[in-house]
Amino acid sequence: MSDRVRRLITHTVLVIGGVIFSLPFFWLITTSFKADREMFVLPPQWIPEIPERVVESPYSATWRGRTQTHFFGLGALTVQDLALSDYPVPVSTHEWRILEPINHATTPDLFESREILRVPYNWEQHDRVVADARFTSPIPPEDLRRIEVTYKSDRSFHRLTTHIVSRDEVWRSKQASSLSTETWKSAPWQFTTPREEERSALRLERVTVAQIEQDIRHAQESLGANEIIVRVELTRTVWPVAIARKYLENYAEALSYIPFGRFMLNTVVITVLNIALQLLSCSLIAYGFSRIRWPGRNVVFALLLATMMIPGQVVMIPQFLIWRNLGLYNTWGPLVLPSLFGAGFYIFLLRQFMLAIPRDLEDAAKIDGAGYLSTWRRIVVPLIKPALAAIAIFQFMGTWNDFFNPLLYINTRELMPISLGLYMFKDSHGAEFGMLMAASLVMVLPVVLLFFFAQRYFIQGVTLTGLKG
16 A cells, blocks of 8 residues: 555544544534524534525525414503513503504404414505503503513514513613514513523613603593503514524623623633643643752652642542631632742643753853743743743633633632633523523633644644753
C-alpha cells in the first residue's frame, strides 16, 4: 500500500470520527433553534424549520405531510388583584369587537371546548387589526395587578400589543406578545413590577393625557366606575424578522427566566481571578523548583507530585470545614483563594518548561545585578508564555465548567456562576428542551471559541514542555 493511499485512509477515518463526535454539539445548536413540535418527532428533524410567510389568516400549512389550518382568535380574559387572586371573565360577558378593519365582524364560537372570537386579517388590504372588549371588573381598577388575555396563536410571529383603559387611567404595553405557536397562548400584561418568578409577565406603562389617542379618549369618557376596556392591536412582522424571532425565541425566553447576565458576570470575574492567581503562584513556585538550588528540593517536588494522586473527594470535607471556620462560606473565597497556592499539574508543567531555558541567560542577568524576582520577571516569564497560555486555557475551562465547588460553597443567587445558574434553570424548566439547549449553548460557546482561537498556544505550550535546549 502506497503512502498516499495510507494517508488518504488515515485522513478519511479522522474526518469520519470528527463528524461523529461533533454530532452531539450540532444537535445542541440546532435544537436551541427549534420549537417544541420539532423535537419529539420520528424520524428526528435535524434542521430547524423556517416559519411560513403569513400574509393572511386563516391559512393552511403542511408540516411533515399533514395539512393544518391556522388562525388567530381572542379568548377569555383573567384579572388579578394585588392579593394574587384571579377572576376569570368569560367571553360571553365582554364580547370582543373588531374595530379595524371596519365592517369586519365575526361572532364568537368554540375551539377545543373554549369560547373564541376568530379574527381574520389580510396584510395586503390593511396594516393592523384592532379589537376591544368592554366589561365590568370584579375588582376596582386601582386594585388591578394583572390582566391576562388568552388567544389562539397562528404561528405567524406577528405582534400583539394592548391598551388597558379605565375611567381614570390608560395603560399601554411596553412589551408585545408574539404569535409564535399554533396553540392557545396567554399574554399576561402586568401593571406592577413582576416578581422574580414572573419573568414571563409583560410590562405595562401609564399613558399621559397628552399621549392618549382620540378614539381611546372618547371610549374612556363613557366608562363607568369599575368598567374596563381591553384593546388589543395586531401588527405585521415582516418575514425575515419572523425567522429571526423564531430562531432566537428560545434564547430570549431562557435569558429572561433567570438572570444570565449576572451569572455570566460572576463567572467571568471568578475565572479571571483564578487564571491570574494560578499564573502568578505556579510560575513562582515552578521557578523555585527549576532554577534555584536548595536542600530537599527534589524531595519536596516529589511530595508535590504525590498530591496529584489524592482524590478530590478525600480532601473535600476538610477543605469545607476550613473555609467555613474562616468565615468564607457563601463567598467567592473558596472558589478563588485555592488558586493562590498553585496546582500540582501546572507547577510540573512550568517546571519542565523552565528546565529548557539556558542558564546562560540567567547568569547574564545576575552579572547585571538582577535578583531572583527580577530574573523571574524579566527573563523567565517572557520565555514561558506558551506554557502560561496553555495553563490559562486549562484553568479557564476548569473554572468556567466547575459545578461542584459552587454547589458546595454558594447558596446565594447573586453569587452564583453560570454553571450553577444553568442547573437551577434545568431544575425549573428541564422539560423545555429548546430553552435548555439555548441556555447550555450560551455556557458552552465561550469555551469552544476560546479553544478554537487559542489552540495554537495550547498545543505549543504542551509540546514544548520538557524539551531542553
